[in-house]
Amino acid sequence: MTAKLPPEPKVQGQKPVTVPAGDVLDRPWPDPEYPARIRRAMRVRRTGLSAEEQEQAAQFLAHRLSVFLGSHPIAKIGSYLPVRNEIDPNGFRVLMGQRAPAIYLPRLAGKMLEFVLWDPLTPMGANAFGIPEPLKGPTLPAEACPCILLPLTAFDPCGRRLGSGGGFYDRTLAFRMKPMPGRFDLPLLIGVAHDCQRIDRIEPNPWDVPLDAVATDRCWYLKGETLPELTWKQLSAH
Numbered sequence: 001m002t003a004k005l006p007p008e009p010k011v012q013g014q015k016p017v018t019v020p021a022g023d024v025l026d027r028p029w030p031d032p033e034y035p036a037r038i039r040r041a042m043r044v045r046r047t048g049l050s051a052e053e054q055e056q057a058a059q060f061l062a063h064r065l066s067v068f069l070g071s072h073p074i075a076k077i078g079s080y081l082p083v084r085n086e087i088d089p090n091g092f093r094v095l096m097g098q099r100a101p102a103i104y105l106p107r108l109a110g111k112m113l114e115f116v117l118w119d120p121l122t123p124m125g126a127n128a129f130g131i132p133e134p135l136k137g138p139t140l141p142a143e144a145c146p147c148i149l150l151p152l153t154a155f156d157p158c159g160r161r162l163g164s165g166g167g168f169y170d171r172t173l174a175f176r177m178k179p180m181p182g183r184f185d186l187p188l189l190i191g192v193a194h195d196c197q198r199i200d201r202i203e204p205n206p207w208d209v210p211l212d213a214v215a216t217d218r219c220w221y222l223k224g225e226t227l228p229e230l231t232w233k234q235l236s237a238h
Contacts, residue, residue, distance in 0.1 A: 038162060038199065042154045045196045046085035054085065057194055057217035062091025064215050064229065065192075069147075070096060072232030076140060077101040078115045078148035078187065081132050087217065089149045089192045101147075104140050106168075107133040113172040115140045115148075129166070142172050145187040150211065152191045157221045159211035160202035161191050173209045188212050188235060195219070212238075 049057070069077070069092055082088045093100045104115035108127045116122075116134040123135045142148065150169055154162040163169060173189065191211040195218040204210070213235055214221040220230040223238055 035162060035165070039153045039165065042162075042197050043084065046194060049085060049194065049196075054087070058088040058091050060217040061087055061089065061192060061215060062095055064217075064220065065089065065092040065149075065190075066095040067229050068190075068215070068231060068235075069101060070099060073099075074101050074146040076104060076145060078106065078140075078142065078145040079103045080106060080149065080151050082151070083131055086151050087192055087194050089151075104145065105134055107139075108168070111168070111171055113142065113168050115142065115145060142187065143175060147186075147188040147190060148173075150189060150191050152193050152197065152214075154197050154199050154202065155191050155193055155211070155214050155221070156199055156202045157214075157226070158201075158224045159191070159214060159221065160204050160208070161211050161214075162202055167207075170207055170209050174207070176209050177207075188232075190215055192216070 079089050080086075081090075090103060093103070103118050105118040106113040107116050116139050117137040118134050122137055124132045125135045127133050150161065150163075152161045152163055176187075176189065189209065189211045191214040193214065193216055195216040198216070198221075213230060215230075220227040222230060222235065227234075
């Protein structure tokens with residue numbers, strides 16, 4: 001029997017923020033100002049969440065990610081530290097204990113990102129955008145990460161992502177836009193977000209790197225489907 005999804009979380013003052021439904025077009029947004037409006041609306045939604053709602057959402061996400069990561073052993077994972085009411089993706093460490101993969105955090109390297117080994121004792125500094133990043137530690141190129149958890153501003157059920165506008169993840173992960181026939185491409189790209197950051201459809205630019213799936217406090221989104229849980233095998237089969 002398939003488990004039922006929990007009800008959609010209610011956010012005080014939330015109103016639908018949607019784009020027209022239809023096929024994805026390989027061209028930029030028709031309205032150049034639309035992404036900025038979506039970003040503002042999504043940030044309002046996130047800041048409208050109370051501390052209790054934030055903590056509860058992070059716990060639900062931690063469970064979802066621990067089931068996924070526990071279904072296929074990996075030693076390393078790319079992640080991030082939450083800022084500006086982003087959902088915390090790293091609670092799986094507590095649930096998985098010694099089975100948890102080592103976390104590598106993004107660090108600016110010019111116009112790209114490199115991933116640096118992190119734990120709570122790692123010395124940190126703020127980058128040019130005020131986001132904390134490791135000051136030192138072993139580095140890992142994105143190509144060598146089996147899985148990367150990506151922050152986002154908005155997403156749609158088909159795995160299209162609207163980021164913060166800097167393009168760092170898209171430039172760093174551009175190699176994923178040229179998949180090798182007959183090979184399942186790594187890293188797996190998992191967007192993580194509060195479920196209230198979902199919109200109906202995002203129309204991508206040609207350079208936008210799509211996600212393999214999105215995990216939220218409510219469910220998984222995989223190629224337009226919603227699933228209460230997801231395993232590595234299920235994802236790699238798509």
